[in-house]
Structures are given as C-alpha cells and as structure tokens.
Amino acid sequence: MARITASVFTSHVPAIGVAMDLHKTQEDYWQPLFAGYDFSKQWMKDNKPDVIFLVYNDHATAFSLDMIPTFAIGTAAEYKPADEGWGARPVPVVKGHPQLASHIAQSVIQQDFDLTIVNKMDVDHGLTVPLSLMCGELDPVKDAWPCPVIPFAVNVVQYPVPSGQRCFALGQAIRKAVESFDEDINVHIWGTGGMSHQLQGARAGLINREWDNNWLDLMINDPVACARVPHIDYVREAGSEGIELVMWLIARGAMADVNNGERSGPLPHVAHRFYHVPASNTAVGHAILENKE
C-alpha cells in the first residue's frame, strides 16, 4: 500500500522564487534564508519521495473571482508555471500523478469533504517556490522536478476561509485515502505558505516572531490544540495573510500520530526546523517531520 512517510512545511514567498531565478541567493540579504534550506535540499536527495502531495494556496491565478473553490485537487498529467504578471517563472513544468490524485479525490469526497476536481490549471509561486526551495535551482528545459506532484489548492484569499479544525480533519482523510491506494509508493505531504505577514493597508509589514514560534511549537507537539486556534487570532497576531498557516494543519493532520482527531503514538521526528525574518514582507518558517517506523 501507499504510505505517507514525511511532511514538509515551508513559506512560499514569491520574492524567494525571484531571488533564485535571478541567481541572487548568495547576496547578503538572501544568504541567511537559503542557508536554512541547505539541510532540506540534501534531505530531499536522501529521502526522495515517489509523489509529493503539495498543499498551497492559489493567489488569484488559476482561480479568479469567476470561481472560488475552498479545496481543489489537481488530477491533471501536468501543470505549467503561471504568468502572474511578471511573466512565468523559468522552472520545469510540474508533472502530476492523475491516478493517485483521482483515487484521493474519490476517497476524500466519500469521507464528506467537498473537493473541486481540476483537470486544467497553471500553478503559481505558491506551488513552485516550495519545490525550488527543496530541490534547488532547475533548468526548465534540461531538468525536471524529482517526482510527480499532486497540487492541492486551498482558498485563503476570499473569506470565509476554512478553519484550522477543518484543515486538520482533512489531513486525516487524505492519509486514509493514500493508505487505501494499492501501489507500494512513498508519499510526502507538504503544507506551504504562511508565517506572519500582512501585504495590505497601514498595517503592512507586521511580523510577530514570538507568536510564529509558539504556533510552530504547538503545530509540532500538540496539533489538536493548534487546530483549535481561532481564525481571528491568525489575523490579529500574524497579519491578514498569516491565515495561510491553516494549510500546514492539513499536512500535520496526515501524520501517523493523529488518529480520529486525537494524538496517539510517538510524535514525529523533527528532522529540521528553521525560522527567519524577513523575506520581502514576511517571516519564513520551515520544518520537516518524519513518521517514526
């Protein structure tokens, strides 16, 4: 059977992608941030998954106000990097895994989560920046991402957005779905976006280092309590775009120590943890958790 062996959490700031695309990673401003991912790039090589289930938010790219799905799963064979207004990022096309994605869609919908099934979309920095951070710089023509990716988009742009509680429950449903897939493959689930940031208005630039780190502790050690953090706390304490953190709870809920809404068994192994301020307007958080055998 298929199994989830690890979860990866990372912010997905667009400026990080720009810094990589323009080869600025060793500049003074960016070097401390990229140093936090040196371990992660090696870890990806040593622990290469067969498929990445990548939870991210679309930034008004694939979904305009024409259509706003709360949860959307990509079942296509491939996804092109999107033109977000500056031209498309020069990174490889993302290959999907239609068979596993369709299987997960069927299983998760039967567990009462209403997913939107997407067979055609471009993917924006929300999805490509985490891949770049974990895999390093790749040539769009000569190279390919190390494995197929299932994009899973969550609406955190137009309110109401899903609660942490619902995301946490969804993660549990996704793990059940993966474990009912017959092929013997190794899946990583990634929760991306988030940490304190506000991109709008007179409060733009808000960073709450203490809240971010406490939240990260809670997410790792007591995810049941973390899932109960109310929506308004994210906005008030971590900025209007800090709400993206609820997506991390999907990946956390899919880990082996979470069963029927409670924690049981050993905590996952924290292979890596990193926090840095600033990247453009935001704090950057990152963690890698491994299921214990």
Add this chain to the structure above:
Amino acid sequence: MALDKPYKDVPGTIIFDAEQSRLGYWLNQFCTSLMKAENRARFLADERAYLDEWPMTEEQKLAVMARDLNWCMRLGGNIYFLARIGATDGKSFQQMAGSMTGMSEEEYRAMMMAGGRSVEGNRTIGEDGDAQAHRQPQGAAGKKESN
C-alpha cells in the same frame, strides 16, 4: 442575526470577504486580465481606454490610475488581484505593500530588515500603534506631525 465579523476591528486592515468581493468584482477581474502580456501592453499604452472596456465604477478607474492601492482596497480590490497592476508596472510585492503605509520605499525596507512592524498597539482599533488611523501617514512626514 448578523454574521460575526470580528476582523472588522483590526487596524489598517480590510478583510476580503463576500461583501468586499461583490463590490470589487469588476475591479479584480480587470486586474486578472493583466496576467496576459498583450493586455499589459494595451493597458500601458492607453490606461483610460483599457479601463473603459470594463464595467468598473468611475472611482475604481481613478483609484487604479492613481495607483492608490488603499483606495482600490476600499472599493473592493484584493491585494493578490491588485498585485497584477504592480507587476505590470514592474514593481515587487514589497514595493506594493510599502506603498500602502505612507512610508518611503527605503523606510519600509528598513522596517522589515529591523524585524518588521510590531504587533504591539496594532491588534485592535483604538490602541496607539503605528498602524492606527490617527498615526497616518507613517514615515518621516507622519512622525513630524505627531510630535
């Protein structure tokens, strides 16, 4: 019974909820059109003519031409959509966000390098943090006024 909207009392913040989305539908759809290179070129060549192709309000068009993102947000714009205008102008997200604070680009960047804006005094409307309405505009000009 009215819906619970506790986010209405966060200073310097407009949450893009269903109400804002309805106000800003065409403004945001116009922004989405700028994801195509040929539309960006057409908009830059004649902003007024391009905007007139959209059923936006006159005020929305003026706010776009003024590149006043706070004004755009009050009229239903959302920052992820409005970012297409900034991208068309060749601006980064940091330049766009900074433009909404009243600070110069240098001042905003320096604030971020120093660890960002503090949450103290900026959680709820009525406190005395730098994002509160009575402390605007921020930056050198704003500070002079408040002294």
